[in-house]
Amino acid sequence: MLDYTYDGWKSRAAALSFRGQAFIDGKFTDAASGKTFASVNPATGGVLAQVAECGGEDVDRAVAAGRRAFEDGRWSRLAPGDRKAVLLKLADLIRANLEEMALLDSLDMGKLVTDAVTVDAPGSAHFFQWHAEAIDKIYDEVAPTGPGDLALVSRVPLGVVGAVTPWNFPLDMATWKAAAALAAGNSVVLKPAEQSPLSALRLAELAAEAGVPDGVFNVVPGFGATAGKALGLHMDVDCLAFTGSTAIGKMFMQYSGQSNLKQVWPETGGKSPNLVFADCGDLEAAADMAAFGIFFNQGEVCSANSRLYVERSIQQEFVDKLIARAEATQPGDPLDPASKMGAIVDEKQTEGILRFVEAGKASANLVAGGERITVDGKGCFVQPTIFDDVSHVDPLARDEIFGPVLSVIPFDREEEAVAMANDSIYGLAASVWTDNLSRACRVADRLQVGTVSVNTVDALSAQTPFGGMKQSGFGRDLSLHSLEKYTALKTTWIKYKT
CATH class of the missing domain: 3.40.605.10 (Aldehyde Dehydrogenase; Chain A, domain 1)
Structure with a gap:
């Protein structure tokens, strides 16, 4: 064995x-x-x-x-x-x-x-x-x-x-x-x-x-x-x-x-949006996958779901769930099966991520992470980081950070969520969480991306094409x-x- x-x-x-x-x-x-x-x-x-x-x-x-x-x-x-x-x-x-x-x-x-x-x-x-x-x-x-x-x-x-x-x-x-x-x-x-x-x-x-x-x-x-x-x-x-x-x-x-x-x-590049509606019937699953979508591979994924648009009526409940998942997803030695996140690829990338985090501390509400750490006194490790109440025009929500940094942006109406999701130079991927079949199809139709994942994130297979639109x-x-x-x-x- x-x-x-x-x-x-x-x-x-x-x-x-x-x-x-x-x-x-x-x-x-x-x-x-x-x-x-x-x-x-x-x-x-x-x-x-x-x-x-x-x-x-x-x-x-x-x-x-x-x-x-x-x-x-x-x-x-x-x-x-x-x-x-x-x-x-x-x-x-x-x-x-x-x-x-x-x-x-x-x-x-x-x-x-x-x-x-x-x-x-x-x-x-x-x-x-x-x-x-x-x-x-x-x-x-x-x-x-x-x-x-x-x-x-x-x-x-x-x-x-x-x-x-x-x-x-x-x-x-x-x-x-x-x-x-x-x-x-x-x-x-x-x-x-x-x-x-x-x-x-x-x-x-x-x-x-x-x-x-x-x-x-x-x-x-x-x-x-x-x-x-x-x-x-x-x-x-x-x-x-x-x-x-x-x-x-x-x-x-x-x-x-x-x-x-x-x-x-x-x-x-990409800056993939994840839209979570209040009629999502399984917020635990949505939170699990929202965390996975930004913290997997240390967030170093071109299609990472780094923009989270959440309906305002469930915003606090959902953010609380994400904070708990971030706290349970701390980086460690990549060779240790107990580690939940690995190291950032190099010093340059680590410093770039931290510049976004430091700027975000002045413009948004940091609710989880936000620090560089070491393992045994060494390494390029960044905590899983969540900013709440991010402005849609903040660089946190506009630029590809390519690290474990999630921006939470509330919305009140479906049309508002779709408009903000599409208001990006990128168009690689998106996710939609809802139990309303008509809404799922309607929103998926309107999102200007190469792949829309409904009630999951970043779905791909050998049988389906992967790629984007716009500057993706x-x-x-x-x-x-x-x-x-x-x-x-x-x-x-x-x-x-x-």
């Missing part, structure tokens, strides 16, 4: 080794410059590994490897069933190394290892399996024509896909991009966030073990201003998939225009729709004698 105790996780962590080199053309390699950067555990401040700091020359090598692999057809022209078999083996290998993959993300960016081993790592295996199983069930089309004409419409892989992924779900976000792109027959060059590169490098090793050919899946760790920009401006990258901030998403769209007009699929971007991950952005429609018109 696997030992998931605190001592068991600490023992595994102590025995873990880390891949720090880039993975290009089927081999681990140093950056061309020889430069490295430190991968730091935010819970302790300790250095986990020195990681290759890739730059433009390394990106060139990875793209060239991906292009060679694509052109010679070692992956792109494999039968769908053959690609499926390899990706299914990769899914199995992730499951076989589940505890290691979970530890890599927990140590690298501070998330609870219990979440990583039950949500993130199994999710990565599931998403690879799902896309693998889907790829030989996607049919091409025959367009309606007259006698003597046969018009075939097929989906073909684009070529070399660049993927730039964030630090909050390192393994899962790498998977969301790579699983669909690889299933469709593309080569991939992945640039993981510099705060959390370790699981992506191990994933590349597992992909090679599963049978993904050399050059098809490459990983170039490095910084956004160098490796990320080089991918965005590269003349031989056909598509760039990005998850991260809205500001950086806009930069990648500019890079496309400055280079080869590559497709760019941004999934960017227009990229879609997951579902069969994710394959659309990694393929092009090609028409082959044949004239024949009748």
